[in-house]
Amino acid sequence: VDLIRKVLDKTAYAFTMPLILDPTGKKFGKSEGNALWLDKNKTSAYEIYQYLINADDSKVLEYLKVFTFLSKEQIEDVYAQQQAAPETRIAQKTLAWEVVKDIHGKDEADNAVLVSQKLFAGDFSGLSVQDIKAGMKGVPSFPFEKDEPVIDVLVNNKIASSKREARDFLKANAISVNGKPLSDETALITKDMALGGEILIFRRGKKKYFIGEVK
Template sequence: MNIIDELTWRGAINQMSDEEELRKKVEEKSIGVYCGVDPTGDSLHIGHLIPFMMLKRFQMAGHRAHIIIGGGTGSIGDPSGRNSERVLQTMEQVHHNEEALTSQMKHLFGKDNITIVNNYDWLSKIDLLSFLRDYGKLFSINTMLNKEVVSSRLESGISFTEFTYQILQSIDFHHLLKEKDVELQIGGADQWGNITAGIDMIHKIEGSDTEAFALTIPLMLKADGTKFGKTAGGAVWLDPEKTTPYEFYQFWLNQDDRDVVKYLKYFTFLTKEEIDELAKKVAAEPEKREAQRRLAEEVTAFVHGKDAVIQAEHISKALFSGDVKMLTATEIKQGFKKMPTVEIANESMNIVDWLVSTQIEKSKRQAREDVTNGAIYINGDRIKDLDYIINPAESFEGKFVIARRGKKKYFLAKVK
């Protein structure tokens, strides 16, 4: 299947310049393709992942993938998708973020057919007068004002700094075309104006017959109309310290039946036949959630590795069954990250006193009643003995005690 046909089937194309010529190009030879990200933070989130999944598909189809980590553009701020000016970061913070994002990209893309560059390397060498003479003259203010990324900001206001962003992005495209033979730029739907501005500049400098192409990805919305990638707790990050692999797995596992097939097309490398089969199961047996489970497995393995999938499934099984004894201290740290948590001293204590001191129970009377009735579990074991002694050193490497009241109310006690 032609890569353009595959992306079309996956619903991954919003706009594309010169489709007929690009389609022919990717069939004839390996072409250079690039996608960029600015180091506004020290981790990608899953919203960032969408265009890079498309870049990964080009890489897997034998094309030469290029990633720009925008150390230069990131230092001034992209106006798209915002109603106000970005707060400029220190260059020290920008460089820290560059290193973190580069590490994530290397993990996702491996070593074959991939080049990672930083646009600070060439943008920082352009002096002001050269910028105005060599590039500023090529851009019409009228045209720039009509670009959606700028026009959407005119009412709230936009600085000259962010206004010039599309010129810098155009310079990036031209630089990669000349230095790396990159002919196609991929971006989100909001990047169409910036990418086509680059194509226009390339034609003015190199000639109108120079081949340069644009491809953008649709804005992704959930079936309920809300923006994809956000949860009640905020963004879903690729950094395991920000979003644990277990949380990451659970995010995908909990997707709506109405969205899961779309996400399988976007975020996995399963074949059309495999996804069509899973789509049938969603329609016939939605309660089994096989499509969601496969989605969670595939995306978690891609981002965090297969061992992370095994660990996430292990944590899920333990929490569902209540058999938390099977968990390691590391797994507890992941699975109980958002559970009610208290700190305790590393000392033994009677269960009734312990339940009250941790505020799991409001009174000794209630604690005694719940213990007697079998409603209290410590580290997965039901405790009905009012004389039971809790010793934190005896469980989970002496780091945690897990209490449960009733069927599902878990509490995590962390040893100080």
């Protein structure tokens, strides 16, 4: 009793802070399936960058205040630029770069920007297989087990619905392999063409990607 009385006689202090929520109202965490790990083996620097660069406009100001060490004046300046030209997404770009820089260093932050720019342009030169896989997470993939004519690869892996459609895509220069346009209907796709000896990247049109994983 004396111990309890002594404890209760003491003045206690506590502080709280609001949960950080995503635009849907979900908290960040493993149980919600949207956790961002500091360990690069669980969440790469690029994945963190890509997640934050896609931050919702309604949350980016809050995230800048919570997740970066920028001054109040710097954040207000960035946000003013965002308000003046939303299409630049300067707030999201600043947020993503600052967070990756603080966690993994400036070189990793700069590399995340480079990877993002290259993947957006369909340019895979100079990128590691790891970076490409991280940047193209969720892209449909298929096992590439043997050398095959391009027509067969397109049809067998549902990049085209038929040989006729595959030929139409090729004639229209709508197919590229590893970032290089392909129009030759007789071309042979080989394992030797794989980036890093591991993956072949097919693009149909401007935005539809498929990954062949060499077996």
